[in-house]
Amino acid sequence: MPMRYAYFPGCSANTTGKSFTVSTNYVADKIGFELAEIPDWNCCGTSAAALTSPELEVALPARSLAISERELPGLDVVASCAGCYRSLRTSLTYARKSEGNIGHLRELINMPYEAKANVVSLLEAFSDEDVRTAIAEKVTRKLRCLKVACYYGCAMVRPADVCGDFDDEEDPQSMDELMKLIGAEPVDWAYKTECCGAAQQMAVPKQAKPMIERIFENAAANGADCIVTSCPLCMLNLDMREAEINKARVAAGKAPFDIPCYYFTELIGLALGGDVKELGIDIHFHPAEKLLLVRELDALELEEAERAAAAEEARKKAELAAKIAAKKAEKAAKEAAAKEAAAETQATQTAVQTATQDAATQATDAGEGAAE
């Protein structure tokens, strides 16, 4: 299965999504996963294009896909940002629907385009069995004790006719499975695919702010230490706005949240031996390093306790085995003694018998002799 893709980084890759990019590259390097950046790609247009015009919605992503087809033939396209992923998939789905559609697209982008390559999300690419195996082989530190709420957002899974059946629309599992692979504990929670508000956090913040608060609330209620994301815009809306939400909560007499957010690639990078700086975890808005240290210590203590428990278990087993061995020896000794005693008795009896017989024989002999 593919370990090499044409890569669509998206506009946030070098700005607000910097940590996603550096952690993706770190993991890719470690496991030999190749990302060939599409030359001269352009913005996918995201919801702004879709809301402006259906033609613009499909044309903007098609230019990058057409360039990829020309410059990186034979490679499927991977998009890390969920918004980019949905836009590229929307355009691809439109193109593949009919000859008329793809012809119209070619006119709009003024380029040859056959819609040959598939488009996948980074989450889907990483969920491939070969990639999972490559990750598992390189894990140097399991992120045990870290309870994660895997947050997929909407664009990774909806609409289904665009995003395909790679994962479930209501209860996706791919990120949960990747987190289990590196030893983290995914929690069961209800807001996996609830919307973060996307660009509406800017346009209609009053209406959109409660969306973020509910996501944090549900993650906390289900015992999560942190939220793991697969989209730079979800990340920005959650991580950057947690402070303002906390401020409002404190003012309303409610307890503030202390839930750091991570990209799934950051956590995989950590498990592969990366440090917080090279993975970009040090530039998060909500402090994200302390939890990792706390859980690292927890994991070490747990490991120690497990080792002690295992040693104790082994000791108990050895003790039992020793007792059993002693008992067995005792039993064997008793049996041997009994056997010996029996043998002795037997011997005595035999001796007595022999003696009796001898005596009888002698007597008979004597009698016979006397008779002679």
Added chain:
Amino acid sequence: MQTLDLSAISDADIGACESIAAEAGVNLKDCYQCGKCTAGCPLAEGMDLMPREVIRYLQLGALDTVLSAKTPWICAQCVVCSSRCPQSVDICSVMRAVRQASKRAGKRPIPEADIFDDEFIANVRAHGVSNEQYLAAAYNVKSGHLLQDMGNATRMLKRKMVGVGIHNTKGRSEVAALIDRALAADAARHAETKSENVSSAHAEGGDE
């Protein structure tokens, strides 16, 4: 829900509502008003019309009510409504189509949402990619919310997430031409639909 005078609804309005649904690829008759879209909508509490009501008013031909509604402009396009609809009505697409029709009618009841999208596309038209810091700045100036997210902008600068440098796609003139072609195709299609609606309304009107 408001009282609606059904006799005041014109055939042209009904035709326009049907055009909006057609643009979204939706048959309005499929909706039986179960309300599942509203139940799942994460923004419903901030909307003036519930998503279900938008569909209902379109069914009734209440064009002005729909075009003046804030709901389509509050919608975040998360698609949960369409995904859960038992009748497979693509409500989310309807929201987009209503929004575009509302803009063409010069309404845009929440100017901020429209300004954001226009500035986003203008940014992409100029550079081929979106430069978030300039998008945010342009949005604040045009929407009049000068201080919005300014604290966050400082935090981003401190983390070197954004800077003053502008990223450009080499083929940005190509991207600009693409955007112009797409918008021209869009406009041409709507001019056609409009003339069809007008002529059919005239034909119906002529019978009276």
